[in-house]
Amino acid sequence: MYDRYDGLIFDMDGTILDTEPTHRKAWHEVLRRYDMCFDEASVIALNGSPTWRIAQHIIHQHQANLDPHELAEEKTALVKMMLLDSVQPLPLIEVVKSWYGRRPMSVGTGSESVVAEALLTHLNLRRYFDAVVAADHIQHPKPAPDTFLRCAELMSVAPQKCVVFEDADFGLQAARDAGMDAIDVRLL
Incomplete structure (x- = not known):
């Protein structure tokens, strides 16, 4: 073919x-540390984007004073551990x-x-x-x-x-x- x-x-x-369910779970866990959440539909629309861009979107939605690259690194570290066990x-x-x-x-x-x-x-x-x-x-x-x-x-x-x-x-x-x-x- x-x-x-x-x-x-x-x-x-x-x-x-x-990997998608694990990525979403990692986002929920990381964002919970900052008393934030994310709208799954809007994040799914960003599928394929780098993690820092998704972090930037979430930070903008919450008008939070966070660095998107640092938030992305935090999520990446967590998702790496989670994915190796579940994907x-x-x-x-x-x-x-x-x-x-x-x-x-x-x-x-x-x-x-x-x-x-x-x-x-x-x-x-x-x-x-x-x-x-x-x-x-x-x-x-x-x-x-x-x-x-x-x-x-x-x-x-x-x-x-x-x-x-x-x-x-x-x-x-x-x-x-x-x-x-x-x-x-x-x-x-």
Whole structure:
């Protein structure tokens, strides 16, 4: 089905790994320390964004005097511990396994590299990917195309010869802006 592509790029959270419930739980725990909460619908709309951008949104909603990068670091540390105990691959990982060795593949994620690398290594999935490009590897995260363009570059594949598997509107926009085909895994 994907023979016409020279490279396959996968978002991580909600696409190949079932991390979303754990991310939400970590946000609830961290925000509780500051007597804050978040509107799940508005945070879900930011799926694919780097953690600091979600923190910035939450801080703005509460008009709190917090640094978004520090709040994001706090959440990242907590979620890293929680995810290693709870995360499982989603069914799309079978596509990864079936194309391993046949096409270069990479992960383009809005998560921080420390979380992405830890999860993929812990689940013995890192070996399938030629590259992992995380939010802290690029200057302009999703919905900018930089994440996926860097994936293509690291795989030595022209962007127009790549397909991106995504579960978030920001990621789908980033793929289109990178000149790549995109598959919305929510529709599979």
